[in-house]
Amino acid sequence: MPQSPSSRWCPTPEQLMILEEMYRSGVRTPSAQQIQQITAHLSNYGRIEGKNVFYWFQNHKARERQKLRRRLSRHYQLLCSGHSLPHHQLYCMQDATAFPQSRHHATPTHSLHLVLHSHPTLFLPSHQ
Amino acid sequence: MPQSPSSRWCPTPEQLMILEEMYRSGVRTPSAQQIQQITAHLSNYGRIEGKNVFYWFQNHKARERQKLRRRLSRHYQLLCSGHSLPHHQLYCMQDATAFPQSRHHATPTHSLHLVLHSHPTLFLPSHQ
């Protein structure tokens, strides 16, 4: 079975990479002309039509936003649900209990200060 | 000498099985709380810290995705290798690439967008 006559466009990896690269470099809602150029370029890698490009950017933009919103709301739930401390302190507590290597006493102000200055991943004991 | 001071965490088989089972059942980017719980549970089977759990899920997720992508592109290569669909009938899309930047008047992107949004079939070359 060479190919079932799929009713909808299916991007090849090359097409997908190019589209993602364009998105990464700022393209969000390409104009009609841009869409036509993009389509022409991508058709070197497989069948594609303008509407596919149009829909791809629409969907990708929407889904990126969705992802971000889900992440945000999940974290807000975490932060707001009850007594739990924010990530920073949770991980500090955990590291402290599991690994007493760094034995700086927890002066509240200082540990908080350290926590606030730690980096996004929060797991890196030695950083930058 | 109990153990050579290994510089990095090395999961025990039990720990690995549990982590993989969690991943299989949907855990991808566990929250701080989840990481705490998982770490507490896994430390019954050997030394482990929160950051190890965090890194494990990061890496595992990324590498599973990698595997999938490689499989996909190999699949595509196979599909396309026999096909040699060089260049389709180049619809009016292609011609459109050569379109001189419609320099009549700068059509505002927004109105263009609206038009496209209501009629994506405008990008269809000939039909449907």
Add this chain to the structure above:
DNA sequence: GCAAATTAATGATTTATTCAAG
């Protein structure tokens, strides 16, 4: 069989993104 040498896996770091708040 057994280590040294080489390769494959994978833990840990760094870098580049994302959206949206300020």
Add this chain to the structure above:
DNA sequence: CTTGAATAAATCATTAATTTGC
């Protein structure tokens, strides 16, 4: 326009598998 928060991608580095010659 800049920055905060949270990754995901890319990369570095070390451990485990394995290959190889003896």
